[in-house]
Every structure is written in C-alpha cells, then in structure tokens.
Amino acid sequence: xxxxxxxxxxxxxxxxxxxxxxxxxxxxxxxxxxxxxxxxxxxxxxxxxxxxxxxxxxxxxxxxxxxxxxxxxxxxxxxxxxxxxxxxxxxxxxxxxxxxxxxxxxxxxxxxxxxxxxxxxxxxxxxxxxxxxxxxxxxxxxxxxxxxxxxxxxxxxxxxxxxxxxxxxxxxxxxxxxxxxxxxxxxxxxxxxxxxxxxxxxxxxxxxxxxxxxxxxxxxxxxxxxxxxxxxxxxxxxxxxxxxxxxxxxxx
Amino acid sequence: xxxxxxxxxxxxxxxxxxxxxxxxxxxxxxxxxxxxxxxxxxxxxxxxxxxxxxxxxxxxxxxxxxxxxxxxxxxxxxxxxxxxxxxxxxxxxxxxxxxxxxxxxxxxxxxxxxxxxxxxxxxxxxxxxxxxxxxxxxxxxxxxxxxxxxxxxxxxxxxxxxxxxxxxxxxxxxxxxxxxxxxxxxxxxxxxxxxxxxxxxxxxxxxxxxxxxxxxxxxxxxxxxxxxxxxxxxxxxxxxxxxxxxxxxxxxxxxxxxxxxxxxxxxxxxxxxxxxxxxxxxxxxxxxxxxxxxxxxxxxxxxxxxxxxxxxxxxxxxxxxxxxxxxxxxxxxxxxxxxxxxxxxxxxxxxxxxxxxx
Numbered sequence: 192x193x194x195x196x197x198x199x200x201x202x203x204x205x206x207x208x209x210x211x212x213x214x215x216x217x218x219x220x221x222x223x224x225x226x227x228x229x230x231x232x233x234x235x236x237x238x239x240x241x242x243x244x245x246x247x248x249x250x251x252x253x254x255x256x257x258x259x260x261x262x263x264x265x266x267x268x269x270x271x272x273x274x275x276x277x278x279x280x281x282x283x284x285x286x287x288x289x290x291x292x293x294x295x296x297x298x299x300x301x302x303x304x305x306x307x308x309x310x311x312x313x314x315x316x317x318x319x320x321x322x323x324x325x326x327x328x329x330x331x332x333x334x335x336x337x338x339x340x341x342x343x344x345x346x347x348x349x350x351x352x353x354x355x356x357x358x359x360x361x362x363x364x365x366x367x368x369x370x371x372x373x374x375x376x377x378x379x380x381x382x383x384x385x386x387x388x389x390x391x392x393x394x395x396x397x398x399x400x401x402x403x404x405x406x407x408x409x410x411x412x413x414x415x416x417x418x419x420x421x422x423x424x425x426x427x428x429x430x431x432x433x434x435x436x437x438x439x440x441x442x443x
Numbered sequence: 444x445x446x447x448x449x450x451x452x453x454x455x456x457x458x459x460x461x462x463x464x465x466x467x468x469x470x471x472x473x474x475x476x477x478x479x480x481x482x483x484x485x486x487x488x489x490x491x492x493x494x495x496x497x498x499x500x501x502x503x504x505x506x507x508x509x510x511x512x513x514x515x516x517x518x519x520x521x522x523x524x525x526x527x528x529x530x531x532x533x534x535x536x537x538x539x540x541x542x543x544x545x546x547x548x549x550x551x552x553x554x555x556x557x558x559x560x561x562x563x564x565x566x567x568x569x570x571x572x573x574x575x576x577x578x579x580x581x582x583x584x585x586x587x588x589x590x591x592x593x594x595x596x597x598x599x600x601x602x603x604x605x606x607x608x609x610x611x612x613x614x615x616x617x618x619x620x621x622x623x624x625x626x627x628x629x630x631x632x633x634x635x636x637x638x639x640x641x642x643x644x645x646x647x648x649x650x651x652x653x654x655x656x657x658x659x660x661x662x663x664x665x666x667x668x669x670x671x672x673x674x675x676x677x678x679x680x681x682x683x684x685x686x687x688x689x690x691x692x693x694x695x696x697x698x699x700x701x702x703x704x705x706x707x708x709x710x711x712x713x714x715x716x717x718x719x720x721x722x723x724x725x726x727x728x729x730x731x732x733x734x735x736x737x738x739x740x741x742x743x744x745x746x747x748x749x750x751x752x753x754x755x756x757x758x759x760x761x762x763x764x765x766x767x768x769x770x771x772x773x774x775x776x777x778x779x780x781x782x783x784x785x786x787x788x789x790x791x792x793x794x795x796x797x798x799x800x801x
Contacts, residue, residue, distance in 0.1 A: 241670055267672035279667035281660045292660045295653065296672045302681055305652025306645050312652065319653075359671050 192255055194219045194395050195240075195363055200249030202239060209235045210419045213249065217363070217412075222389065223397045224410030224427070228439065231416040233399045234276060237365050241273050242266040254362065268296060272361035274352040276368045276399075282341035286332055286351055289340050290323040293358025297322075323358065329391055330354050330384065346377045350384060357392055364388075366398035370405050378402060382409055407431060415439070454647045457732040458640050464739075465636045481746055482632075488742050489635030490516075490697035493642055495722040495734040497689030500646055502720070503729030504655065505682040506662030508571040510716045511558070511578030512690045515551045517711035519691025520698035521585055523547030524623040527699065528616050529592060531627060540629045544695050551691020552684050554581070559683040563676065578716050585706040590617040622705035623698075630699040638696065642689055643731055649685065658682045725766040737766065 197215040201208065210232040217223050225233050238244040240251060242263040251259045258266050272293075281289050300315045327333040330350045335343065340351060349369060356364055369385070370378045382405055388394060400406050406413065406427070413430040415422040423433045430436055468485060471477040498512045523543040530539055558577045562570055589600040593613025600606045604615060617623055649655045657678045660668040669675060698704050708714050722741060726733030744762060748755040768775055 243666065243669075263666075263669035264672045264674055267670055273670055275667070279664045281663040281667065283663055284656070284659060288656055291653075292656050292668070292673070293671045295657055298653070300653060302649070302652070302654040305654055306649045308648050315653075355671060 193217060193252075194221075194254055195397070196250075196252040196255075197240070198250050198252075200236070200239060200246050200251065202235060202244055202247050208419055210239070210416075213416075213419075213421060214424075215414060217395060217397060219362075219395055220389075220393070221395055222385070222409055222411050223395075224406045224413045225397060225399045225416065226401070226406060226413060227416035227422070232419040233416055234367060235419075236416070237273060237367055237399065240266075240365060241271055267359055267361070270360075270362035271365065272356035272359045272363075273365035274349070274356055274367055274369065276371060278345075278348050278352055280340040280348055280352060280355070282339070284340060285336065286327065286338050286340055286343065287320070287323055287336040289351055289355050290326055290358045291319050293355040294319050294322060297358075297360060326354050326358055329387065346373055346380070349373070349381070353384070353388065357388060357394065361394060364394045364396045366396060366400075368399050368401065370400060370402045378405055381405070385409060403431075450647075450651070453732065454643065457643060457735070460732075461636060461640060461643075461735065465632070468632070480749075481743070484743060484746055485632045486630045486635050486700040487697060488739050489632070489639050490630075490693040490700070491719065491722070491742055492639055492735045492738040493693030493696065494690045494719050495726065495738045496639075496642060496646060496731050497686045497693065498719050499723045499726070499729065499731055499734045500649075500689065501683060501686035502723055504650060504658055504662060505679060505686070507563070507566065507679075507683070508568075508720075509574040509683075509686070510571050510713070510720065511574035511576075511581075512687070512719055513711045513713075513715035514574075514578030514581035515555055515687040515690035516694035516697065516715075517578075517581050517585060517706055518554045519547035519551040519694025520704060520711070521617065521623065521694075521706070522550040523695040524626040524698040524704050525590065525616055527626055527629075528623060536627070536629065540627075540699070543699065544692065547695035547698070548688050548692045551694065552688035555687020555691075556680065556684040558687075559680050563679045563683060575713065575716065578711075579713060582706045582708070582711045585617070585622075585711075586620050588617050589615065589619050591615040620705065622703060624703045626698055626702065626704060628700060628702060630696050635696055638692065639735070642692065643735075646689070646731060654678060654681060721763070725763065725770060727770050733770070740766075 193216045195215065195217040197213060200213040201211045203209065213236060225236065227233050235244065239246045242261055245260050249259070250257060253269055253271060256269065258269050261269070281292060298315050298319050300311050304312050324333050324336060327336060330353070332347060332351060332354060335347070340348065343351060353366065353369070370381055373381060385396065386409065389396065398410070410427050412425065413427050414424045415430060415436050417439045422439055423430045423436045468477065472482050494512055494516050498509060501507055501509045523546055526546050527539060527543045534542070558574070562573050562577070565573060587601045589604050589607055591598045591607045591609045591613050593610040595610065598607040598609060604618065607615065609615070657668070657673050658681070660673060661675055661678055665675060722738040723734050725741070726735070726737030740762070744759055745755060748758055751758065
C-alpha cells in the first residue's frame with residue numbers, strides 16, 4: 192500500500208480551476224519530486240495536502256486513512272509535516288524553541304504544571320531540550336541553539352524549518368522549494384542534508400523544486416504539473432526526456 | 444541556555460527593583476516624608492500594574508489588541524466586593540479576603556473565557572473593537588445592576604432599588620450607579636507588592652512553558668503553528684483567559700482599597716482601557732517590567748506635579764512623548780544599543796550574576 196494516495200484532486204478559486212484531476216502515489220521511503228513552471232499549481236497541491244486549502248474534489252489518503260478536508264493541525268498529527276517557499280519560522284523565538292514547538296505534541300505537561308513549575312515541568316523540559324538538540328545537531332545547528340531564529344543566515348533558516356518539521360515526527364515530509372535563493376554550494380549542502388535526513392529519520396519526502404540539478408540528482412520519481420494538470424509522471428529519467436515536458440517546461 | 448538565563452536575570456532584577464521601591468516608600472511613609480495622598484495611590488498603582496501585566500500578556504504574547512481589559516478588572520472588582528460585603532460578618536477577615544481574591548479572579552477568568560469564544564474568531568482591529576464593546580457592556584450592565592440580599596435570598600434587578608422587593612431587614616449590596624459602598628478596606632501596600640511579584644513570577648513561568656511557547660508560535664506565524672500541529676483555538680483561549688484573570692486580580696485589589704466602588708467611565712470604562720494600553724505600549728510590548736514601571740510613573744506623575752498646577756498636563760504629555768520615543772524611535776534605539784542603555788545591557792551591568800537555573 193502506498194504511503195500517500197491522491198486521487199483526482201481538484202480545487203477551484205471562483206472561476207479559476209487551479210488544480211484539476213491530480214493523481215499521485217508515493218511509496219514508503221521514496222524521494223518524490225513535483226515540478227512545473229511558475230503558477231502550475233504546485234504549492235496549491237501542498238496547501239491541499241496539508242489542509243490549508245480544502246480541495247473541492249478528490250480524495251487524499253495517508254497510510255490508508257482518509258485525511259481529505261481535515262484540519263491542518265490534525266493532518267500534522269496524522270503524519271504530514273511541511274516547509275514553506277517563503278520561510279515561516281517563529282522569528283522571535285530561539286532556534287531551540289522553534290524545534291521545541293515542533294516537539295509540542297510528542298511531549299506533554301499541562302498549563303498549570305508549567306505555571307507552577309511542578310517537578311514534571313523540569314523533567315519533561317529536560318527531555319525536550321535533549322531531543323531538540325539531537326535534531327539540531329543533525330543539521331549542525333546545535334551551536335546556534337540560543338540564537339533568535341530571525342537572526343540566522345538564510346540557508347540556516349531553511350534548514351531550521353526542516354528541523355522543526357521533522358520534530359513533529361512525520362511519516363511524509365513536504366519541502367516547498369528548499370533550494371530557493373541558495374547558491375550552488377548551499378544547494379549542494381542541502382542535497383547532502385536531504386540524503387542524511389532520509390537515512391536518519393526514515394522519512395518519505397515529496398519536494399517542489401526548480402533547480403533541475405537538484406531534482407535530477409536526488410529525486411527517484413517525478414510528477415510534472417502544467418496549468419494545474421499532470422503533464423507527465425514516472426521515473427525521473429523517463430520524465431525528463433518526455434518531449435511534452437521538455438516543450439512545456441525546459442524549453443524546446 | 445544563555446537566552447533563558449538572560450530572561451531569568453531580568454525577572455530577578457524586576458523583583459529587586461519592586462522590593463527596593465517598596466522599602467523606599469515604606470521608609471518615607473514612616474518618617475513622614477510621603478504625603479498621605481501619595482501613600483493612598485500605592486495600592487492602585489499595584490492594581491493597575493497587575494492589569495497592565497495581564498494586558499501585556501494578551502498584546503505582547505498572544506499578539507491580539509484588547510481594549511476591554513478595564514471590563515475584566517471591573518468584573519473582578521465587583522464580584523469580590525459583593526462577596527466581601529455579603530460575608531462581612533460571617534467569615535473572618537483573612538480567609539474572606541483570600542476567598543475574595545479567588546472568586547474575583549475566577550469570575551474575571553470566566554468572563555474572559557466566554558468573551559474570548561466569539562472574539563478570537565476575529566483578529567487585529569476587529570478584535571480590538573469587539574473587546575472594547577464587551578468592556579463597555581460589562582461596565583454599563585453593572586451600572587444599572589441592583590442586587591440585594593434578605594431572608595429570602597438574593598434579589599436582582601436592572602430597573603431600580605424598589606423593584607428588588609426586599610423584606611424590611613434586607614440589605615442592598617450593589618446599588619446601581621452608586622455601586623458598592625462599605626467594602627472592607629483590606630488591600631495594603633505589602634499585600635499588593637507581594638501579589639505583583641507572585642504574578643510576575645507566574646506569568647514569567649507561563650511564557651517560558653510549553654503552553655507559552657505555543658502561544659508565541661501562534662503569534663509569530665499562525666499557519667506555521669498549525670502545520671506543526673498546534674491547536675490554535677485552545678491556546679488562544681488559554682492565553683486570553685489568563686490575561687483576563689490577571690486583570691480581575693487587579694480589580695480585586697482595587698476594590699478592597701476604596702470604600703465606594705463605582706463603575707464610571709474613568710474607573711472601568713473605555714478611558715481606563717486606553718490608559719492601561721498606554722502603560723503597556725509605553726512600557727514596551729511583551730516587556731512585563733516595562734508595564735510595571737510605566738504604570739507607576741504615569742499613574743503617580745499627575746500627583747507628583749500637583750505643585751505645578753498649570754503645567755501639569757503639559758509635562759504629562761511631554762513625558763508620554765519622551766517615553767514613546769525612548770522605546771520605539773529607531774534612532775534612539777540605535778543610540779541606546781551603542782551606549783549600553785538597552786534592557787539587556789543594563790541587566791547585565793546591575794543584575795545579579797546568577798548561575799544557570801536549569
């Protein structure tokens with residue numbers, strides 16, 4: 192059974208059909224790429240998968256469970272975490288706290304315990320710190336744990352966003368243009384990071400990307416979107432050599 | 444944990460400042476250097492500081508502007524005054540006062556919770572306007588409320604005293620626009636200062652807890668907060684309710700300091716809500732210490748300037764502008780950073796060098 196199964200997903204904004212008849216199957220452990228020209232509807236697909244938009248048609252199954260139209264927070268609890276094209280960190284909080292917020296649902300103590308600082312507060316916070324630092328160290332961010340998130344350099348902010356998403360312990364990670372705005376060196380680092388987190392966290396990844404080097408370098412399968420419709424789908428090498436794709440996206 | 448340590452230091456310095464000021468005022472009072480008028484303002488200063496701290500929790504950490512906090516203060520004040528008067532002769536002073544605090548705070552929290560349910564569906568300006576309306580509703584309802592108690596129990600009316608239909612031996616507790624008179628005056632400066640310190644510690648704990656982090660995450664970026672699985676509504680409700688409860692606590696303190704409690708525009712209405720917001724904004728949004736200092740300065744200033752009758756309001760407005768510039772003007776902020784006049788730098792210079800707490 193596939194980890195993610197999307198069948199004939201569609202959404203309309205008024206008269207505009209942004210995404211239509213979108214089908215997608217991702218197996219456990221795959222690294223899947225979603226590409227397409229600007230405005231093709233890639234981020235809209237992500238927003239539907241995470242419940243930020245409610246799809247008008249179609250169904251989404253995660254691990255066999257129907258998550259169509261559920262609340263964003265519940266979809267995260269079901270196992271989908273994501274990053275954003277325009278980075279959305281909790282800027283006024285430290286790097287460590289950003290990850291601890293990601294750990295929010297994995298550790299528990301009540302509001303009263305926190306206000307009165309009962310013994311449980313100290314033991315749980317200690318565990319959270321430990322776990323958060325563990326995740327940060329995978330990204331080499333543990334030395335910057337006390338820095339305000341908004342003060343991090345751009346590349347590290349992107350990595351922190353991935354770290355925060357992984358802290359929610361997802362089975363499927365959605366990365367929205369992780370290499371946007373990065374120079375070739377940073378992109379190379381990012382490719383290593385993605386390979387590393389697949390190994391460390393055993394997570395399935397679906398990513399949107401424009402950087403063809405990154406896409407052809409790490410993605411096993413691809414779906415190409417154009418004008419809200421699937422243009423081509425399959426193994427990376429086959430898709431990238433599809434004449435339709437070359438015409439629509441890479442240029443003739 | 445350097446960051447955490449810095450904020451712990453800041454809390455300890457704040458408490459230190461409050462204790463030193465308390466001692467100075469007490470000594471001045473004992474040696475007769477403090478006018479009785481000024482002495483009488485000490486409890487209200489603490490009460491309004493509490494309300495400002497409560498509002499700062501809402502504005503600074505929840506990130507929502509509330510203009511109805513005088514209303515929550517009003518609920519705390521009136522419910523506790525009502526309770527204290529009803530049980531004036533049946534419960535001994537100390538437990539009654541403690542119960543009054545619990546009841547006043549709980550009622551303000553309840554009102555905060557009920558009002559938050561519809562209000563938190565809105566945000567920004569809309570939320571401010573609706574909280575303003577709720578604050579006014581609370582004040583106006585209490586203004587027309589008549590409550591009496593006699594052998595048959597509690598009587599309620601929103602018309603006049605006669606329609607209560609009281610038995611001869613009955614007692615009118617809340618008398619419409621005249622409010623509650625004869626509440627026991629139990630709030631002392633010492634109790635107020637202790638309460639203020641306790642609330643500062645508890646709000647600090649809240650902000651640095653799992654729930655507090657979630658509340659700030661929602662403030663910083665609601666969509667991101669949702670995608671990491673935070674239940675938005677729950678945490679907004681918790682923060683708003685807590686904020687209202689602290690305002691209610693301030694109300695209880697205030698009510699037990701004056702013999703005649705009335706819900707006028709100046710004490711609990713729109714004017715007061717704006718005034719408290721001024722304390723919060725000038726003290727620095729998200730800065731609890733600033734709220735306390737701004738409240739103390741701005742509340743006492745008109746009294747301190749009594750000698751200069753004609754120029755009083757002029758100086759007051761200049762102080763407002765100076766405080767605003769000091770806290771917000773980009774040029775001055777840069778200058779402060781350069782010359783070590785930021786809160787962090789001052790704390791480092793004068794604060795106790797405390798070892799890591801956790």
